[in-house]
Amino acid sequence: MIDDTEVQQRLRRSMEAIAQQATPPRSSFWHEPLASPVHRDRRLVAFVSAAVVVTVVAAALVWVIRPSTPRVTTTDTRPSAQALSAHIELPLATMVAGSSETGYLVIENDTGAPLHLKDTSGLGCVPKWRVVLRNAKVPQQVAFPSDCSASPGPSTVATGQTKLPFTLEAAYQLCSPSGQPHGVLTPTCVRNRQEGGLSPAPPLPAGLYEATFSSNIAHFVSVAAVPVRVVTPTSSAISPAKVPGSSTSADATVALKRFLAQHPNAVVHSTPVTYTNKLEIAVVGIAPDPNHRAIYVLDLTNGTASPLATLTLPSPTYAFVQTPPITTADLTGDGLPDFLVRFLAADNAPGVVVSADSGTWTLVPQNSDPTSVYIGRDPTISNGHLDSTRNDCIPTCAQGHSTIIVWHYDRQHNTMVAQ
Amino acid sequence: LSEAGSSFEEVYATRRVGLHRLAFVITGSDEIAEEMVQEAFARLHERWRTVTNPAAYVSRTVTNLCRTEVRRRRRERDSLPRPVIVGNPEIDETWAEVSRLPERQRAVLILRYYADLSESEVAEVLDCRVGTVKSAHHRALERLRRELS
Numbered sequence: 001m002i003d004d005t006e007v008q009q010r011l012r013r014s015m016e017a018i019a020q021q022a023t024p025p026r027s028s029f030w031h032e033p034l035a036s037p038v039h040r041d042r043r044l045v046a047f048v049s050a051a052v053v054v055t056v057v058a059a060a061l062v063w064v065i066r067p068s069t070p071r072v073t074t075t076d077t078r079p080s081a082q083a084l085s086a087h088i089e090l091p092l093a094t095m096v097a098g099s100s101e102t103g104y105l106v107i108e109n110d111t112g113a114p115l116h117l118k119d120t121s122g123l124g125c126v127p128k129w130r131v132v133l134r135n136a137k138v139p140q141q142v143a144f145p146s147d148c149s150a151s152p153g154p155s156t157v158a159t160g161q162t163k164l165p166f167t168l169e170a171a172y173q174l175c176s177p178s179g180q181p182h183g184v185l186t187p188t189c190v191r192n193r194q195e196g197g198l199s200p201a202p203p204l205p206a207g208l209y210e211a212t213f214s215s216n217i218a219h220f221v222s223v224a225a226v227p228v229r230v231v232t233p234t235s236s237a238i239s240p241a242k243v244p245g246s247s248t249s250a251d252a253t254v255a256l257k258r259f260l261a262q263h264p265n266a267v268v269h270s271t272p273v274t275y276t277n278k279l280e281i282a283v284v285g286i287a288p289d290p291n292h293r294a295i296y297v298l299d300l301t302n303g304t305a306s307p308l309a310t311l312t313l314p315s316p317t318y319a320f321v322q323t324p325p326i327t328t329a330d331l332t333g334d335g336l337p338d339f340l341v342r343f344l345a346a347d348n349a350p351g352v353v354v355s356a357d358s359g360t361w362t363l364v365p366q367n368s369d370p371t372s373v374y375i376g377r378d379p380t381i382s383n384g385h386l387d388s389t390r391n392d393c394i395p396t397c398a399q400g401h402s403t404i405i406v407w408h409y410d411r412q413h414n415t416m417v418a419q
Numbered sequence: 420l421s422e423a424g425s426s427f428e429e430v431y432a433t434r435r436v437g438l439h440r441l442a443f444v445i446t447g448s449d450e451i452a453e454e455m456v457q458e459a460f461a462r463l464h465e466r467w468r469t470v471t472n473p474a475a476y477v478s479r480t481v482t483n484l485c486r487t488e489v490r491r492r493r494r495e496r497d498s499l500p501r502p503v504i505v506g507n508p509e510i511d512e513t514w515a516e517v518s519r520l521p522e523r524q525r526a527v528l529i530l531r532y533y534a535d536l537s538e539s540e541v542a543e544v545l546d547c548r549v550g551t552v553k554s555a556h557h558r559a560l561e562r563l564r565r566e567l568s
Contacts, residue, residue, distance in 0.1 A: 372507060
């Protein structure tokens with residue numbers, strides 16, 4: 001029986017975690033409502049773009065799509081959200097870093113009249129737009145030249161459906177040719193891509209991104225971002241000597257057996273794996289008493305077992321799952337093995353990821369809270385990726401509807417993130 | 420929370436994201452949250468000259484708009500967003516139980532434990548007596564303690 005204090009602590013943790021799931025719109029400045037309520041458009045979306053000529057000048061630009069013959073009714077004079085919509089279509093939800101794909105901006109114009117697009121630069125240019133990948137780690141801004149050149153969009157959108165193609169690149173939008181990176185947004189240019197490549201900028205790091213529409217025109221409907229996963233081409237190309245689970249020396253196996261024999265509270269373990277060319281390791285789950293659990297990372301090199309790290313599991317205390325045993329895969333994309341250790345909870349088998357990607361052996365958390373290490377529900381390693389199920393718990397978790405979710409590793413924050 | 424001297428744009432810029440998260444916790448939907456926050460700021464904009472504490476006003480408005488929207492959807496059997504799942508068993512199970520609480524009890528818990536309001540402040544936001552907040556709070560904790568044990 002838990003007490004009120006525990007309930008209150010759970011509530012605080014839960015609400016903070018739930019709030020972090022929110023995605024506030026990027027617009028950060030206020031659009032004053034027009035005088036007449038019927039003209040008030042609460043769905044205006046503002047995009048902050050950077051205009052680049054020699055220097056990058058940040059500019060807040062608004063996209064306005066107005067019908068050439070506005071529909072006049074007794075209640076409204078603007079196209080309704082239902083009458084005008086736009087969305088992004090992508091053939092692939094997963095892209096290899098540095099690659100590109102052709103997507104479409106699909107505009108549904110049911111206003112009954114063509115839409116004349118205008119930009120608000122004041123130069124009379126036809127509007128420009130782009131779709132780029134970005135996330136919190138790589139918050140790329142779209143750069144539009146301040147003159148009237150460079151890949152303008154259409155000036156008129158006919159009634160019905162219009163599909164406008166665009167190229168989406170899994171690469172940075174800007175880079176520094178001088179070889180002096182100026183931060184995350186301007187990495188050093190890749191010289192060997194300049195001649196025949198799509199962009200001289202280097203590929204994006206692996207991770208979960210959003211294909212995000214930006215423009216120097218504004219409209220009455222927002223264009224929802226589309227999630228895209230970027231994977232590194234080398235993530236599955238680990239050298240044979242480092243393949244997780246590859247055969248180890250007989251000495252390593254003997255060392256692990258000897259350790260297990262000497263530690264009866266070791267209840268589950270991985271097979272010995274070659275971590276680097278010179279290091280053989282195994283991960284062991286330890287249950288010293290009913291209220292504590294720990295994970296040892298053992299160095300088995302040279303036929304002896306010595307702890308590289310001791311990782312104490314946070315509460316609540318779960319029993320280790322013994323079958324299947326601790327499993328191994330490169331879950332962080334660094335080419336080195338990571339480990340999945342699973343537990344028995346009330347109605348599922350949550351797991352923790354053990355990795356040294358951050359430089360030290362850790363239980364990889366899901367956010368800045370280092371105790372948020374338990375990944376639910378029922379995580380498994382599938383094709384080198386970590387999958388788990390999500391249960392809507394309606395009407396109860398036992399009867400709820402489950403879907404598969406894929407986890408990826410956020411190297412900047414050293415966290416596991418659900419896709 | 421008084422922000423005397425702040426411009427409307429400053430209140431909007433500093434409060435928008437936090438209020439969106441509060442609205443998301445109450446409604447479980449980014450779309451509804453965005454709509455309610457925009458509506459609250461629109462109302463604040465119309466009453467700007469007469470509102471003495473803009474931050475408190477807009478917080479109260481967001482909370483009540485979200486509660487009204489949740490009640491309306493339940494009443495009209497409109498689609499309510501499913502409870503948010505974060506993948507952490509403890510959090511998901513706790514939140515699933517919170518989602519089953521009566522609407523007023525949920526609001527009290529969210530304002531107490533997410534917005535960190537006192538019971539009297541919660542009573543002010545919900546426009547009810549402090550005793551009502553206390554009893555709703557007590558019943559909610561009792562039910563969660565029972566269900567989560």
